[in-house]
Amino acid sequence: MTRVLVIEDDRRTSAEIAAALGDHGFDVECAYNGRDGLLKATAEKYDAVVLDRMLPGDLDGLGVLATLRTIGIETPVLILSALSAVDERVRGLRAGGDDYLTKPFEFVELTARLEVLIRRQTAPQRETALRVGDLQIDLLTRDVRRAGQPIELLPREYRLLEYLMRHAGRVVTRTMLFEEVWGYHYDPQTNVIDVHVGRLRRKLEEGGLSQMIHTVRGSGYVLRPTE
């Protein structure tokens, strides 16, 4: 079972995060200040740490993170922060954070990002081909086929599909897609991503094939093999 440590001083927020991650199937432990969090993170093995940027006492979030990295613990860390400024984000990532999420956030966003962090840790991306059900892409030739039939994709559509396939079976949010596929950091707020995903979806389903990209109520998509 995936173990996640949540270091967050606000008890109610902490309980909500624990509940959401628990519902998602994670085994969650909580620490309520920097010291306890650091002790737990060093004493036990976790698959990921959710770390609040601002913690009471003399050890704040970035302090915990820096200490962990100094003593060689490379557990993926997702930083939560009420500070949205870009340089805060950069500081958090420079201190050794793997991802940065600004409060308030949606839990689907948190769980989706944690999934990506945990998977990145366990599965090194060394494949030359990806396959999900009857859909497969060749990472070297960029050849896309479904049920043996080649599919023509625009470069952006190809990158969208590749990202969805790498995280097949898991929810990816619009923001994550926008960051990873387009490379810009902000929340587009409109349905532009939906339109792109819709185009890709139609190409994959051409010829009456079954649906593979599903919209997740809330704010994301999931690519699943046809049953």
Add this chain to the structure above:
Amino acid sequence: MSSVRLSDIPRTTSFRLALLFLGLVGTGAVVLFGFLYVETAGFLARDVDSGLAREVSVRAPKSAAELERLFNERAPLDPEGRRPFALFDRAGSWIAGTRATLPEPLPPLDNAFDFTLSRADKPVSYRGFLHRLPSGELLLVAEDITQIHHFQRLLAASMLSGGLVVLVLGLVGGMMVGAGAAGRIESVTQAIERIIDGDLSGRLPSGRRGGDLNRLIRVVNRMLDENERLMREVKGVTEDIAHDLRTPLTRLLAGLERAHRRAGSVDEYAAAVDEAIAETKGVLATFGALLRIAEIEAGARKAGFARLDLDIVVADVAELYEPVAESKGIAFSRESDRRDSGVEIAGDPSLMFEAIGNLVDNAIKFTPAGGRVILRTFEASDRLGIEVSDTGPGIPELERDAVLRRFHRVEKCRHTPGSGLGLSLVAAVAKLHGLNLAIEDARPGCRVRLWRDGAVVPAA
């Protein structure tokens, strides 16, 4: 001018400054006067002394008898005793010349000395010179120095009275300057207090003449103008926020209450929760946008500046929005009249993307199906920028400034979804990047330009 208490004057800077100058000038005057006095008095005294020595040297070689004759002849010629000559015997008794007694004790010989003789029952000051003849008699040559003393006293008195006049003038002048300054300060202080008490339109009174204080007051007044503008803006924004957030919050509350009242099944509750989540997300998005605009306006994001290629950002925006336009039946095209591509500007790529994206998003949103949206990059002599034009309803001229403000939405577009923050974000990004933003009439439709003046920096 407001009243100034007399007791306040000594505390004013101007008065203290005047006092300081008075002290300096006074000291200088005292030194100068003292020097003049000593020099003048000394010159007169030396003149008398050398005259006396000369008289003695003329008479010293003569014999006592000859001197006795000469003196007795001369004495009646000087009845006022202006320059008395006298001869005394060895014991100091008077022999001839002007009748006088030697001062006791005997002053040193062959040296000038001061002494007093009684003439017509009045003491008169003399300067004298004693010389002993080889035969033992004492020769006295003297000169009345009352005039010199009188002159010295006159000199001292005039200097003293001159000093007094300077002192009085200085003090009075200092007090007047101090009172003037205290009055200005007092009126400025009162103006500031009125402003602190909430009179935002109040300004500091500036005098007609120039001067340091007026320059300061003009600068402070300019600052107050800016403060007032910002305060009004904040007030306006606060009211807008209250309005635009209250609406979705009211809907949220109403929906939840309705579910409470009516929902009977789990499905109905779930639907109500979904509705509530959607409303809440809308509110959070509005908040997020407001915070971002505030953050951009505060200039905090300049830290994220890098050299960015405008063409790449524009191409990415076009690529992102092209399918959206297509799905709405709008012809979307990207044009460029750039001489050569790859021109860089300093900026935050994500912000530039968001700003240009917002312009395109707006254009697509407000253009009816069958219309056109053009995203164009242009470069002309010293201008470099982008423009987005559409064939939508356009923005009435009177509203073009207003749309850049937070939450403002053209009235006939109220039904179109959106936070009304898109263009204010564009304006904030433009300001952060030092870009100009203009909204023009495209006849028909709207054209928004975002450009930079000044020389173009080629990409490295």
